[in-house]
Amino acid sequence: MHPGDETMEQTWIDNLPWEQLDCSKVESEHLQTVKAASLVEFNAYDYAGYLFKVFPDDETFHAAIRQWAEEEVLHGRALGRWAMAVDPAFDFDGAVERFRIGFSLPLDVTGSVRGSRAGELVSRCIVEVGTSSFYTAFARETEEPVLRQICAHIAADEFRHYKLFYKNLKRYLARDKIGRIRRAMIAAGRIHETEDDELAYANYAANGNLARPYDRQADGRDYLLRVYRMYRQGHMDRAIAMSFKAAGLKPHSRLAGASSRIAFWLLKARQRRMEKAADRDSEARRAA
Numbered sequence: 691m692h693p694g695d696e697t698m699e700q701t702w703i704d705n706l707p708w709e710q711l712d713c714s715k716v717e718s719e720h721l722q723t724v725k726a727a728s729l730v731e732f733n734a735y736d737y738a739g740y741l742f743k744v745f746p747d748d749e750t751f752h753a754a755i756r757q758w759a760e761e762e763v764l765h766g767r768a769l770g771r772w773a774m775a776v777d778p779a780f781d782f783d784g785a786v787e788r789f790r791i792g793f794s795l796p797l798d799v800t801g802s803v804r805g806s807r808a809g810e811l812v813s814r815c816i817v818e819v820g821t822s823s824f825y826t827a828f829a830r831e832t833e834e835p836v837l838r839q840i841c842a843h844i845a846a847d848e849f850r851h852y853k854l855f856y857k858n859l860k861r862y863l864a865r866d867k868i869g870r871i872r873r874a875m876i877a878a879g880r881i882h883e884t885e886d887d888e889l890a891y892a893n894y895a896a897n898g899n900l901a902r903p904y905d906r907q908a909d910g911r912d913y914l915l916r917v918y919r920m921y922r923q924g925h926m927d928r929a930i931a932m933s934f935k936a937a938g939l940k941p942h943s944r945l946a947g948a949s950s951r952i953a954f955w956l957l958k959a960r961q962r963r964m965e966k967a968a969d970r971d972s973e974a975r976r977a978a
């Protein structure tokens with residue numbers, strides 16, 4: 691369904707002050723980021739399908755997963771509607787279709803790709819850590835009033851989602867009994883996957899020059915650079931504290947503080963390397 695479709699029931703998206711939309715305050719980088727993020731958010735029903743298979747006999751959790759997926763899809767609709775309001779040439783439905791053709795989740799599973807259900811929930815917590823810190827950073831960064839409200843609303847939802855998965859993680863840890871080291875490894879592994887295909891392909895499907903083939907490295911770098919530029923130390927402190935908690939480590943310890951400073955330094959170093967690689971690529975294109 692179209693994100694601006696009048697037949698949909700009223701949601702928080704309709705209550706946004708759309709009349710205050712100010713295109714003069716939109717940075718083109720932010721518009722591209724919104725377009726790509728809208729596709730990933732909108733794909734949440736696929737994740738719900740995967741989670742139903744990982745937790746096949748947990749009816750209570752199924753209801754929470756359904757609610758979670760609906761909220762994620764609304765994030766996609768809100769971002770898609772904003773992007774189309776700013777750029778009427780943006781074809782949200784077409785971009786969703788392109789994304790789904792080129793990227794799909796491992797839906798043909800009988801258990802978690804993380805090895806256990808508790809492991810799956812650690813991984814889900816980390817995804818929500820990433821999204822809650824990203825939208826918090828984005829709300830601070832943009833000067834466009836409607837986008838700022840959308841990002842603030844989504845950031846609050848993402849934080850609630852983290853709490854939902856964390857609550858269920860504690861329940862499943864009593865059965866699955868995975869140790870702190872395994873949890874920390876799953877958390878670190880999921881953070882590393884940020885640079886996998888999903889965001890890169892969403893960026894290609896939403897913003898790429900479709901006359902050229904998908905380039906995982908360049909399309910991913912293009913997206914992540916825009917995101918990394920928004921992060922400040924405070925965002926990292928909160929993200930590390932939440933990740934530590936999901937991994938079974940003390941969230942407000944010296945170790946967490948040191949890890950946050952190191953992680954922030956690494957992120958900014960990665961950002962600088964990506965900026966250089968992007969410059970090299972655009973020089974090569976100009977010379978060609």
Ligand SMILES: [Fe+2]
Nearest residue numbers: 731762765821
């Ligand atoms: Fe979301």
Ligand SMILES: [Fe+2]
Nearest residue numbers: 818821848851
């Ligand atoms: Fe979420």
